[in-house]
Amino acid sequence: MARVGFLGTGEIASQMVRGLAGQGHAIMVSDRNADVARSLAGDHIEVSIASNAEVVRESDIVILCLMAPVARTVLADLPWRADLAVISVMVDVPLSDLARLCAPATDIALTIPLPFIATGGCPLPVYPASPALQALFGDRNPVLPVPSEMALNAHFAATAMCAPMIAMVKSGSDWLAEVTGDKAGAEAYVAALIGGFISALAAEEDDRFDRALQSLATEGGLNSTLRRHMDVAGAPKALQDGMDGLRGRLGLPDRG
Ligand SMILES: NC(=O)c1ccc[n+]([C@@H]2O[C@H](COP(=O)([O-])OP(=O)(O)OC[C@H]3O[C@@H](n4cnc5c(N)ncnc54)[C@H](OP(=O)(O)O)[C@@H]3O)[C@@H](O)[C@H]2O)c1
Known part of the structure; x- marks a missing residue:
């Protein structure tokens, strides 16, 4: 079981938390969007609320659910570690930027959840392969490795359908x-x-x-x-x- 942190507590983070809850993980969400954070913590005993820095410090896996301009502003100042796995669901923030913003973490992957991940069955294209994504969501959702970041971005375009x-x-x-x-x-x-x-x-x-x-x-x-x-x-x-x-x-x- 893992300690899983979410940065950004909006639409997609809350659906991912709901999809992950009840499986023995300790889940921490950032203290933004207070109503959503409170409702997640109220509905699921394993969910706690903390600052962005605490989320990163206390997690084994961090899931990035911020809007791109916010990510570019806040990520670089957080206490990233080399042993952290990072999963980004954000459009418009390429892996090269994430490598810089989340250094020294290097296990960084991009995926594309949709809100129905809350109930499972959500296809999750991923690049590069992410053991952390597979371990957290693979039992309930098909994880679909794609061969390049460009292919992943093409799947982002497909979600716009x-x-x-x-x-x-x-x-x-x-x-x-x-x-x-x-x-x-x-x-x-x-x-x-x-x-x-x-x-x-x-x-x-x-x-x-x-x-x-x-x-x-x-x-x-x-x-x-x-x-x-x-x-x-x-x-x-x-x-x-x-x-x-x-x-x-x-x-x-x-x-x-
Ligand atoms: N929605 C989807 O179906 C979907 C699907 C795939 C990927 N994505 C990606 O997921 C990301 C988030 O999308 P979303 O739809 O979930 O957006 P959203 O509902 O607007 O959520 C963004 C969250 O970021 C929080 N935030 C803002 N500033 C912050 C800061 N300084 N520190 C920590 N958190 C902060 C917001 O809190 P406040 O409200 O307090 O500002 C809000 O909880 C985007 O990059 C998007 O491309 C979304």
Whole structure:
């Protein structure tokens, strides 16, 4: 069991704490975002609240959940040690900067949790491989090593699909509710429909999306009719264009 410290006590830190609680670790969160910190400590007996310096001093593994500009301001002054494992979930702070800000720690990895890590099943791309990440979250979440920092950053871009996808699904749910007059029923149905489809695909092998689309491609069917409409409207291209727009920020090469 490990002593795990979180710097930053906002949205993603609180969901990671909830996903980690109850497994015998001692968890310390920084004394920012007092309401969230208090609620985590109130809900989980193993969670305590401390200053940033104490979090680093008293931990075996430190998880960085700060916004990038804050990280650049506060990290360098903390009492880092060579034997600490550091896991950053922060976009916009490359490994080279972390090596400088967290020296003499060298076991530093980047990963990308999403809020549903609280309940498990959250894919965790990681670079470089992190025994600490595997030990803390690997039992409940698939840890997916990627070959480079650039690949990790490309996965950051992929996570940006979540909001547009949910907005698209909400739009369809709102349409259904307008016809049926039952907003709650429409949301429950659409969430179960799309969630069921996507989670079944997660368990499949290569080319899962192509196979699924083929199974929905009956000529003249409802799915193929709506899909053609969306293609003509440019929805798939708009998504990829938007992801291309994130390349510069994430240090990814321009499209060939
Ligand atoms: N949210 C996500 O789904 C998600 C997913 C993957 C990665 N991330 C990454 O996680 C990081 C945090 O995102 P978030 O959404 O969790 O943001 P957030 O909710 O705004 O949390 C940021 C936290 O940092 C705290 N903070 C500010 N100044 C601090 C300081 N000097 N010392 C210690 N803590 C300080 C804030 O406390 P106060 O409120 O008291 O200022 C807040 O608790 C970002 O780098 C983001 O890229 C987020």
